[in-house]
Amino acid sequence: MSYRMWEVMERANTGPFMEEHEFLYKRFIPKMREVIKKYNIKYDPQHPVPSDDSLADAVWQAAVEFFREVGVYNQDTHRVILFSDEEIKEALYSAPSSYVVGEGKDSRVFGHRKVEDTRPPFCIYSPDITYDEVDHLAACIAYLKEPLLDGLCAPLLEEFMGRKIQAWAPFELGGSLEHAMSLREACRLVGRPGVFLVAVGTAESDAAQISVSDPTWGVRTTDSRLVGSITEMMTNNSMMNKAAHYNMYGCFTGSLTGAIFGGYAGGAEGTAVLETAYHLKGLMVHQCNYQQNFPFHLKHGSNTGREMLWIVSVYSQAIARNTHLVQDSNGFGNAGPGTEMILYEAAAHSLTSTVSGANLWEHAPAHNKYHNRGTPLECRLAAEVGHAVANMGMKREQANEIANRLLAKYEHLIPEAPLGKTFQELYDVRKAIPRPEWLDMYYRVKEELAGMGLEFPF
Amino acid sequence: MRILKRFLLGNKNFTREERKMERVKKLTQALSAGDQAECVTLAKELLAEGADLDAVIKEMTNEMREVGKRFETFEIFLPEMMMAAEAMMAVMDVFGPHLVEGSGVASRGTVLIGAPRGDMHEIGKNIVKLMLKANGFQIIDLGPNVDPLEFIKRAEEAKADVIAISTLMTTTMPGATQVIQLLNDKGIRDKYKVIVGGAPTNPDWAKQIGADGWAEDASKATELVEKLLGVN
Numbered sequence: 001m002s003y004r005m006w007e008v009m010e011r012a013n014t015g016p017f018m019e020e021h022e023f024l025y026k027r028f029i030p031k032m033r034e035v036i037k038k039y040n041i042k043y044d045p046q047h048p049v050p051s052d053d054s055l056a057d058a059v060w061q062a063a064v065e066f067f068r069e070v071g072v073y074n075q076d077t078h079r080v081i082l083f084s085d086e087e088i089k090e091a092l093y094s095a096p097s098s099y100v101v102g103e104g105k106d107s108r109v110f111g112h113r114k115v116e117d118t119r120p121p122f123c124i125y126s127p128d129i130t131y132d133e134v135d136h137l138a139a140c141i142a143y144l145k146e147p148l149l150d151g152l153c154a155p156l157l158e159e160f161m162g163r164k165i166q167a168w169a170p171f172e173l174g175g176s177l178e179h180a181m182s183l184r185e186a187c188r189l190v191g192r193p194g195v196f197l198v199a200v201g202t203a204e205s206d207a208a209q210i211s212v213s214d215p216t217w218g219v220r221t222t223d224s225r226l227v228g229s230i231t232e233m234m235t236n237n238s239m240m241n242k243a244a245h246y247n248m249y250g251c252f253t254g255s256l257t258g259a260i261f262g263g264y265a266g267g268a269e270g271t272a273v274l275e276t277a278y279h280l281k282g283l284m285v286h287q288c289n290y291q292q293n294f295p296f297h298l299k300h301g302s303n304t305g306r307e308m309l310w311i312v313s314v315y316s317q318a319i320a321r322n323t324h325l326v327q328d329s330n331g332f333g334n335a336g337p338g339t340e341m342i343l344y345e346a347a348a349h350s351l352t353s354t355v356s357g358a359n360l361w362e363h364a365p366a367h368n369k370y371h372n373r374g375t376p377l378e379c380r381l382a383a384e385v386g387h388a389v390a391n392m393g394m395k396r397e398q399a400n401e402i403a404n405r406l407l408a409k410y411e412h413l414i415p416e417a418p419l420g421k422t423f424q425e426l427y428d429v430r431k432a433i434p435r436p437e438w439l440d441m442y443y444r445v446k447e448e449l450a451g452m453g454l455e456f457p458f
Numbered sequence: 459m460r461i462l463k464r465f466l467l468g469n470k471n472f473t474r475e476e477r478k479m480e481r482v483k484k485l486t487q488a489l490s491a492g493d494q495a496e497c498v499t500l501a502k503e504l505l506a507e508g509a510d511l512d513a514v515i516k517e518m519t520n521e522m523r524e525v526g527k528r529f530e531t532f533e534i535f536l537p538e539m540m541m542a543a544e545a546m547m548a549v550m551d552v553f554g555p556h557l558v559e560g561s562g563v564a565s566r567g568t569v570l571i572g573a574p575r576g577d578m579h580e581i582g583k584n585i586v587k588l589m590l591k592a593n594g595f596q597i598i599d600l601g602p603n604v605d606p607l608e609f610i611k612r613a614e615e616a617k618a619d620v621i622a623i624s625t626l627m628t629t630t631m632p633g634a635t636q637v638i639q640l641l642n643d644k645g646i647r648d649k650y651k652v653i654v655g656g657a658p659t660n661p662d663w664a665k666q667i668g669a670d671g672w673a674e675d676a677s678k679a680t681e682l683v684e685k686l687l688g689v690n
Binding site: 024 | 575632
């Protein structure tokens with residue numbers, strides 16, 4: 001709802017004053033407990049992909065009530081931004097259900113999907129992790145070579161000219177420009193100059209993000225940027241600056257939010273409600289065009305475990321059934337690349353998300369914390385699973401059965417998941433193609449998935 | 459209710475000591491349930507009865523450790539642990555003015571904690587803070603986005619034993635390095651134990667920047683502080 005951007009910004013200065021502690025203890029936590037009870041939301045471990053429409057609808061109703069009553073806290077002004085029921089309905093009604101993103105021959109439609117939708121998911125690839133500066137271009141090229149890629153959120157940089165990048169400091173500006181330029185060059189070299197980019201993840205600060213807005217070498221208006229969220233239901237002036245800049249520059253804005261299982265929202269039920277409520281926060285506070293969801297487990301930093309798949313499925317269904325908003329589902333695995341486990345995890349996350357009505361943002365391996373540990377191949381498998389699920393019109397019941405079979409293969413390994421290998425060990429970096437042993441493992445797992453009932457298009 | 463208690467206790471009259479024990483039991487139960495109002499009521503009653511506050515606090519600390527363990531296994535979640543910690547603090551507010559100097563409930567050490575400049579994420583830091591508090595450490599929380607020099611100035615003021623730095627992003631990890639560099643430059647590195655943690659961090663990095671320790675979660679952070687300070 002960029003039409004009311006400045007009025008919303010003003011509420012960050014004029015809303016009710018509250019200490020952050022009070023917001024969490026007296027507002028957030030009690031209201032979350034109240035709506036879970038009121039709407040009788042219950043986690044069912046036997047159904048990581050539930051088929052109960054009434055559950056999805058109850059989560060939606062709980063999320064709307066939670067968002068309306070709790071609001072969003074601005075840490076800089078110590079005030080709560082609130083919206084009326086009418087404003088929520090207006091924003092939901094007036095939000096577009098799809099966007100044409102990217103440029104020229106590389107442009108695509110990024111749109112809302114329904115539960116059990118037969119339209120393939122929009123597939124954004126992303127390792128969500130840092131790479132060696134010297135290999136950044138090659139890593140970007142390797143991702144851009146992927147056939148089912150509709151958009152790319154590229155590997156990140158940790159160093160600029162050999163120096164550590166620090167947020168809100170000059171090397172961040174340098175690193176962010178290097179990231180943008182290297183990515184743009186990679187797009188040209190692969191022959192996909194107009195591909196949709198979500199960039200640049202290296203830029204954490206508002207200043208660094210603003211510095212890469214450039215139609216020639218940097219982020220274009222046909223690309224996207226993200227506004228993150230501070231845990232939980234909070235924002236700050238830096239986030240608001242980013243939102244304002246993106247809207248005025250004219251690019252697509254994604255709302256990046258990760259409700260934490262085990263955190264302030266509590267267990268699976270609260271995490272699902274919170275992630276659903278984040279769609280409203282993104283739409284109304286940061287004027288976002290789509291929602292990028294990455295709920296994660298507090299201990300493991302991943303979302304492929306049993307309770308996490310349930311959360312992913314439930315909020316995706318809640319949004320798919322009750323709105324026409326555009327959402328994508330960001331996978332975070334426990335194992336590293338070069339292992340069968342990460343392939344099972346990516347498949348389970350993609351299957352669950354796709355059948356539940358989400359688009360895909362795949363896939364961050366190795367608890368999203370190990371430098372260079374991400375390759376395009378686990379993303380490829382996730383995208384192929386997503387296309388298979390949609391093309392064959394898979395129902396939630398079948399997806400649940402396959403998810404349970406996949407979970408049986410890896411859920412016991414989650415606490416001690418293997419870290420696998422690095423991009424450099426698994427790819428021929430100069431050619432930007434996977435090495436045979438990694439490719440063989442991918443084919444073996446893909447065949448195994450086909451045996452479980454997934455009908456791959458190729 | 460009283461008849462039932464008598465039945466359970468073999469129909470004998472409650473002694474004053476038994477009443478106190480009953481109340482302490484109720485207090486630890488209320489603490490575990492995060493019932494702040496009930497905790498305060500019971501604390502006031504125990505105070506009026508002249509209970510041994512050191513012993514009561516010891517029971518509560520043990521109970522908080524159990525709460526921490528239940529959180530570690532996700533038997534309970536963060537809100538339940540937060541409510542229990544709040545209830546504990548409320549009881550300490552009641553007891554505080556009545557605790558004598560040199561009391562056995564002295565802090566086991568002072569930990570100054572914060573997230574470095576540019577890092578606005580606090581949940582990990584807050585969980586570590588709660589676990590340390592629950593285990594009897596005094597905490598000074600500087601919050602998010604802390605200037606490296608501020609860590610040191612506040613540690614000096616508070617005579618802290620440990621500086622704990624929590625970071626969620628690779629681009630804010632250099633903030634922890636800067637704190638250690640400044641401690642070295644000021645010639646006071648040996649005065650403090652510096653520990654680091656957070657999602658993108660690992661033990662190799664901690665060693666590389668010269669930290670005294672790294673912990674992967676709040677429970678391990680508590681064990682690390684106990685080990686570094688030599689307290690059990």
